[in-house]
Amino acid sequence: MILARDFFARPTLDVAPALVGATLHVETAQGRCVGRIVEVEAYLGPDDPASHAAGGPTPRSAIMFGPPAVAYVYLIYGMHHCLNFVTEQVGTAGAVLLRAVEPVAGLELMRERRPGVVDARLCDGPGKLCRALGIDRDWNGIPLDGSGRRRIWLEEGEGVGVQATPRIGIRKAVERPYRFCCARKIVSRPGTEG
DNA sequence: TGGATGATCGCA
DNA sequence: GCGATCATCCAG
Numbered sequence: 001m002i003l004a005r006d007f008f009a010r011p012t013l014d015v016a017p018a019l020v021g022a023t024l025h026v027e028t029a030q031g032r033c034v035g036r037i038v039e040v041e042a043y044l045g046p047d048d049p050a051s052h053a054a055g056g057p058t059p060r061s062a063i064m065f066g067p068p069a070v071a072y073v074y075l076i077y078g079m080h081h082c083l084n085f086v087t088e089q090v091g092t093a094g095a096v097l098l099r100a101v102e103p104v105a106g107l108e109l110m111r112e113r114r115p116g117v118v119d120a121r122l123c124d125g126p127g128k129l130c131r132a133l134g135i136d137r138d139w140n141g142i143p144l145d146g147s148g149r150r151r152i153w154l155e156e157g158e159g160v161g162v163q164a165t166p167r168i169g170i171r172k173a174v175e176r177p178y179r180f181c182c183a184r185k186i187v188s189r190p191g192t193e194g
Numbered sequence: 195t196g197g198a199t200g201a202t203c204g205c206a
Numbered sequence: 207g208c209g210a211t212c213a214t215c216c217a218g
Contacts, residue, residue: 041213050213052202060202078199080214097213127214169213 002145003154008068012087012094016042017164017180019085021157024101025146026133031109033133035101035123036157041167042178043084045093049172053093063141064093071152073130073140080127083135085144085154099168099179100124103132 003022008015017040024035043051045064052061052074063072064086072084072095088094101123103110110122110132123129130136139150146153161183166174 043213052213055203058203074213075201076212077214078201078212082213084213099213125214131215167213171212 001156003156004145005067005069008085008087008144009089010087012042012044012096013178015085015087015094016040016096016178017162019096019154020162020180020182021160023104023155023157024098024133025151025153025155026135027146027151028134030112030134031106033106033109034104035129035133036104037098037100037154038102038182039098039100040180041097041099042180043095043097044178045088048176048178050167050170050174050176051093051095053095054172057093061093064095066090068094069144071135071139071142071144073135073137075137076127081130081136082126083130083133083139097126098129099126101129109134 019037019040022037024037026033045053046056048054053064057065067090068086068088070086072086073081076082083098084095086095103122114122114132122132142148142150142152144153163181163183164177165179166177167179
């Protein structure tokens, strides 16, 4: 069952944990890749200092204030892309950052895009999964129902235990537990947890 | 542990 | 314009 617009048109803090366990499907001319979502982070509106939407819309963040159920992709640190899903109703900012997925299908294509990387590490970071799935800024604004000029959608997964912890790699609102991981299999960078 | 590497944004 | 900042990754 494909996750429809209504799924995303809800409070971001409801959508984010509900996405853990769902599968992400990305189709390009090279083939299709599928991954199971195991780690996400919620980013809210102007009330969330760590969000790109803090301080109101800018040319980059305006998409977070627009219609839900589209991809928000941006470049970070000059070399890595991050994939987000826009949430909330029009006029309310929100997005869920995809931090890690577990490769399910299209492994050969992922390996091709990330040579020399063992399977378990193909998609275990925001920049890594974008590289493995072939996501770049061309995907910004693409609808999440597979109907855009780039094909991407999500499918409902089995209910799975979700654990909330603080977000990673940010400097503001560090204490908010807006990071959601699969409770059984927590994927994160080793040695960086306190 | 730090270097790569560039878009973004606030301030002028 | 200019410079500080940044939701990262990987080599050493």
